[in-house]
Amino acid sequence: MKYSFIGKIFRDGNRNYIKIPFNVWETCGQKGMIPVKADIESVVFECKLVPKGHGNYYIPVLKAFSDKLGKTGELKVSFEIIEELSRINSRSPYTKKEPVRKIDNIDLVLQPEAGLCGQACLAMLSGADIKEIIKIMKCGKWQASFSRVIETLNYFGIEHSEKITYTQKKDIELSKCCILNIRDEKSLKGSHMAVYFDKKFYDPVYGISEKYNRAKIISFLEIKV
Structure with missing residues (x-):
C-alpha cells in the first residue's frame, strides 16, 4: 500500500529529513526501523524510516537526493513499506x-x-x-x-x-x-x-x-x- 502526503525537507543536525504527518504505528501497523521505498517528486530511493517516538517518523533524505530535488518548498511525497532493503x-x-x-x-x-x-x-x-x-x-x-x-x-x-x-x-x-x-x-x-x-x-x-x-x-x- 502506498501512503502519500505533501511534505517539506528540513535539516536536523547534519542530515535532511521529511516528517511524516501521521502516526505510522496506527496507520501502517508497524514499529521499529521500517524499510520503505520512498518517492519524492519522482526521485525514488530505499531507506529506513527514522522513529522519533509515539508513532512519529522521519524519512531520511541523503544530500545527493535533496540536491537533485533542488526545492525548499512543498513536495509530493509517497512511500510504501517493503520487506527489506535490496542491498x-x-x-x-x-x-x-x-x-x-x-x-x-x-x-x-x-x-x-x-x-x-x-x-x-x-x-x-x-x-x-x-x-x-x-x-x-x-x-x-x-x-x-x-x-x-x-x-x-x-x-x-x-x-x-x-x-x-x-x-x-x-x-x-x-x-x-x-x-x-x-x-x-x-x-x-x-x-x-x-x-x-x-x-x-x-x-x-x-x-x-x-x-x-x-x-x-x-x-x-x-x-x-
Whole structure:
C-alpha cells in the first residue's frame, strides 16, 4: 500500500529529513526501523524510516537526493513499506523455494564477542559460519537490528512472519521456531537476541535452556518451519 502526503525537507543536525504527518504505528501497523521505498517528486530511493517516538517518523533524505530535488518548498511525497532493503537480498543465491536449509534442528552458536547475538542467531538458523553472516550483513558488534536480521533471513530464503510480535510483558504462546528480543540489563543495548525452537531456548549468551523468564521477552519474529 502506498501512503502519500505533501511534505517539506528540513535539516536536523547534519542530515535532511521529511516528517511524516501521521502516526505510522496506527496507520501502517508497524514499529521499529521500517524499510520503505520512498518517492519524492519522482526521485525514488530505499531507506529506513527514522522513529522519533509515539508513532512519529522521519524519512531520511541523503544530500545527493535533496540536491537533485533542488526545492525548499512543498513536495509530493509517497512511500510504501517493503520487506527489506535490496542491498542484501539482491545478490542472494537462495529463494523461499530453495532456502539455505530446512530448519528441523538447531545447533547452539555462542557469540564469540559481546554484541554479536543477532549474527549468532542467524548462524543457528542458517547453518552458516558466523564470520560469513557478518560478511553478508555488513555489520559488526551491536549493529544487528531486527530489520537487518530480517533482511538476512530473506537472503537465506528463510520464511518468517511479516510482522514482529510485541509481547507487552504478557506470557503469550511462542511459535515452534522464532527469534526473540530479550530484555537484558547486562547488555550494552539493554537487550539481546536468542532463538526458540521446539520448546527450548538457544541463547547465544547463556546457552540452552528449557525454561526462561518469559516476562523478559520484548518481542519475537516467527520463523516458519
